Amino acid sequence: MDPSPFRYNREQISRSYAYNHGGYRENYVHFGVFLDNRPVGSFQLKRMDPEKKQCEFGIILQDDSVKNKGIGTEAIRAGMKIARDQYGMETIIGDTMGRNRRMMHVFEKLGFSLTEMVPGAFELPDGSREDRYVYTRTLKEDD
Numbered sequence: 001m002d003p004s005p006f007r008y009n010r011e012q013i014s015r016s017y018a019y020n021h022g023g024y025r026e027n028y029v030h031f032g033v034f035l036d037n038r039p040v041g042s043f044q045l046k047r048m049d050p051e052k053k054q055c056e057f058g059i060i061l062q063d064d065s066v067k068n069k070g071i072g073t074e075a076i077r078a079g080m081k082i083a084r085d086q087y088g089m090e091t092i093i094g095d096t097m098g099r100n101r102r103m104m105h106v107f108e109k110l111g112f113s114l115t116e117m118v119p120g121a122f123e124l125p126d127g128s129r130e131d132r133y134v135y136t137r138t139l140k141e142d143d
């Protein structure tokens with residue numbers, strides 16, 4: 001997870017999309033997050049493992065103007081359904097830095113459990129380190 005504030009950059013997002021869908025990373029899929037037909041973020045299912053039926057996800061919204069409005073929660077919920085229904089995943093994993101209280105709250109709201117904490121796993125631009133919190137969720141039939 002990148003601790004710097006995110007600024008939407010069309011070229012960078014397009015490059016990432018092309019990379020993920022260009023055949024380089026078959027076990028990744030990349031989705032746009034939309035509000036009133038306007039792209040406001042990016043959601044990825046990552047490292048989908050068909051044997052373990054397990055994947056990870058990443059999400060980033062455009063900027064503060066679209067945060068805290070329930071969009072991230074809804075996008076992750078939709079992503080969980082896609083992971084289960086389209087890719088046969090049974091477990092989804094996400095991670096965040098200890099300082100990201102909002103994401104930790106979203107994990108808890110969506111029924112994820114804290115399964116691992118790795119002290120000092122992230123290095124910040126100022127050289128300091130942040131703990132990595134890993135959350136796991138079993139994908140159920142009625143999600």
Ligand SMILES: CC(C)(COP(=O)(O)OP(=O)(O)OC[C@H]1O[C@@H](n2cnc3c(N)ncnc32)[C@H](O)[C@@H]1OP(=O)(O)O)[C@@H](O)C(=O)NCCC(=O)NCCS
Pocket residue numbers: 001006057058059060061062066067068069070071072073074095096100101102103105106109
């Ligand atoms: C993290 C992120 C995906 C969440 O999406 P969002 O649309 O902003 O979040 P939502 O509005 O769905 O939910 C936010 C919840 O956190 C709560 N919250 C906000 N700030 C909080 C804080 N400092 N501490 C605890 N809870 C907080 C909100 O009240 C809300 O909870 P509620 O619905 O129970 O009231 C989004 O903010 C984002 O893209 N952040 C930057 C990138 C990032 O951190 N990605 C995640 C790491 S992989």
